[in-house]
Amino acid sequence: MAELTPRERLFEICDYGKLRGRGLRALISSKPGDNILESIPVVFVLSNNVRGQCCDMCFTQGCDLQRCSKCKFARYCDRQCQKKDWKEHKIECERILRVSPNVPTDLVRLMARIMQNKHSDDALCKYLSQLVSHHEQFGELRKDAFTTIITVLKHFVGGKDFQKFSTAELFELFGKISCNCFTICDAELQPLGIGMYQTPTILNHSCYPNCVVTFSQTKLLVHATEDIKEGDELTISYTELLCPSYQRKEDLRNRYYFECSCTKCLSSLEEDGLMLSLQCSDKRCCGAVPRDLAVGEFSACNTCGKSLLDKTAGTKADTIILKSEEALKDIKTLEKSDDQQGVLDIAERILANQRGFFHKLHYIKARILDKAMDACINLEMWESALDFGLQTMNAYKLYYPINHPSVGIQLFRIGKLQVYLDKLKDGLQSLLEAEAILKTTYGNHALVQELQEMITGTLEELGREEHNNRFQGLELI
Numbered sequence: 001m002a003e004l005t006p007r008e009r010l011f012e013i014c015d016y017g018k019l020r021g022r023g024l025r026a027l028i029s030s031k032p033g034d035n036i037l038e039s040i041p042v043v044f045v046l047s048n049n050v051r052g053q054c055c056d057m058c059f060t061q062g063c064d065l066q067r068c069s070k071c072k073f074a075r076y077c078d079r080q081c082q083k084k085d086w087k088e089h090k091i092e093c094e095r096i097l098r099v100s101p102n103v104p105t106d107l108v109r110l111m112a113r114i115m116q117n118k119h120s121d122d123a124l125c126k127y128l129s130q131l132v133s134h135h136e137q138f139g140e141l142r143k144d145a146f147t148t149i150i151t152v153l154k155h156f157v158g159g160k161d162f163q164k165f166s167t168a169e170l171f172e173l174f175g176k177i178s179c180n181c182f183t184i185c186d187a188e189l190q191p192l193g194i195g196m197y198q199t200p201t202i203l204n205h206s207c208y209p210n211c212v213v214t215f216s217q218t219k220l221l222v223h224a225t226e227d228i229k230e231g232d233e234l235t236i237s238y239t240e241l242l243c244p245s246y247q248r249k250e251d252l253r254n255r256y257y258f259e260c261s262c263t264k265c266l267s268s269l270e271e272d273g274l275m276l277s278l279q280c281s282d283k284r285c286c287g288a289v290p291r292d293l294a295v296g297e298f299s300a301c302n303t304c305g306k307s308l309l310d311k312t313a314g315t316k317a318d319t320i321i322l323k324s325e326e327a328l329k330d331i332k333t334l335e336k337s338d339d340q341q342g343v344l345d346i347a348e349r350i351l352a353n354q355r356g357f358f359h360k361l362h363y364i365k366a367r368i369l370d371k372a373m374d375a376c377i378n379l380e381m382w383e384s385a386l387d388f389g390l391q392t393m394n395a396y397k398l399y400y401p402i403n404h405p406s407v408g409i410q411l412f413r414i415g416k417l418q419v420y421l422d423k424l425k426d427g428l429q430s431l432l433e434a435e436a437i438l439k440t441t442y443g444n445h446a447l448v449q450e451l452q453e454m455i456t457g458t459l460e461e462l463g464r465e466e467h468n469n470r471f472q473g474l475e476l477i
């Protein structure tokens with residue numbers, strides 16, 4: 001287990017009481033972009049969803065990966081990566097062969113990797129003993145789901161090794177993984193695998209965090225996104241932030257068993273109202289009509305002050321939100337099977353339902369627009385992708401914290417599209433905005449270097465264009 005702290009004594013582990021448990025407290029002040037912590041995973045697995053596209057050991061994407069000659073399941077960049085993984089993969093390799101053609105899920109593989117070392121590795125044992133599990137609070141649904149997983153796990157691990165663990169022990173381990181596991185993402189925030197980390201697991205949640213987690217291959221990076229003062233608690237977000245507080249709270253309750261009482265959740269009425277806002281009934285006005293959640297109705301337009309006339313708007317809005325949430329689930333399934341046209345069809349249908357009704361600051365409108373943008377990029381429909389992307393920006397900039405990778409990545413994608421479509425000045429603007437955010441959240445990452453190269457290229461092209469324009473101007477004179 002390795003932890004690399006860039007500066008000595010940057011934080012200390014602190015007890016924040018019964019509700020929050022352990023957390024990290026800053027010992028010195030930090031500025032946005034400061035590197036707080038880097039951490040190598042204690043245990044990790046590559047997701048089956050990207051198997052064949054990324055190395056099982058270092059997660060680097062490659063088209064020339066070599067299969068493990070025994071199981072033909074694991075794939076590596078080269079001999080070096082295979083050698084590094086062999087200690088973990090050795091036992092797994094035989095198990096994969098034995099259960100083939102069945103393929104273990106990511107969670108089963110992660111659990112098996114922990115189980116194979118748990119009794120022999122003291123550091124791992126100590127690490128696991130300090131994690132919260134909440135397994136006593138499992139609801140029936142979760143218990144059922146885990147009972148099914150145990151059956152698969154037993155088949156995968158095999159009788160003799162499996163019997164070393166009691167069901168109670170496995171339930172506890174499952175709880176610890178669910179509450180402490182990180183989804184390892186690539187620089188564009190696409191999930192690549194799951195992993196558990198030592199110190200980062202102590203970071204508590206806030207819906208308005210002062211730090212952010214990103215990854216460089218399997219290494220977890222923590223950067224400050226806000227000014228942090230000595231004594232402040234370091235926080236990250238465990239949940240999606242582009243949704244109203246009641247959804248965030250529900251997700252946190254279901255997955256992590258706590259009630260969020262961060263400053264944002266404590267004074268959430270105004271932002272939630274805007275996230276559910278309708279378009280002003282006056283077609284000439286671009287204002288938002290926020291929902292007043294205290295009374296359940298809509299307030300006056302925030303621009304012209306006009307009130308809504310339609311008394312059924314609330315019910316109508318609820319129906320469309322429900323439909324849109326369903327659509328997002330369908331889109332997730334279609335994305336897994338790479339049916340991009342299917343994704344775009346659903347997104348366009350829902351956007352037609354929302355058109356003229358939901359304001360552009362409505363959270364679910366932004367979520368669907370983002371899916372439509374993804375699909376268009378995959379279908380190489382650049383103009384439409386840009387159009388959808390630009391429509392998400394108001395909501396992204398308003399609801400995500402100031403330095404959030406989702407905003408940076410969205411601006412980078414928009415910038416690339418603009419440059420590709422020869423809208424160089426707009427493109428440069430988007431890329432520069434993206435750079436400011438991504439430098440803060442990723443530090444000196446390959447992604448930032450790629451972005452900076454694109455900025456240099458765009459500047460050169462703009463210079464050439466200007467030169468040509470001037471030259472043509474002279475000819476005209």
Ligand SMILES: [Zn+2]
Binds near residue numbers: 055056060077078081
């Ligand atoms: Zn590799």
Ligand SMILES: [Zn+2]
Binds near residue numbers: 068092
């Ligand atoms: Zn193998």
Ligand SMILES: [Zn+2]
Binds near residue numbers: 264
């Ligand atoms: Zn909160």
Ligand SMILES: [Zn+2]
Binds near residue numbers: 281285286
């Ligand atoms: Zn208005």
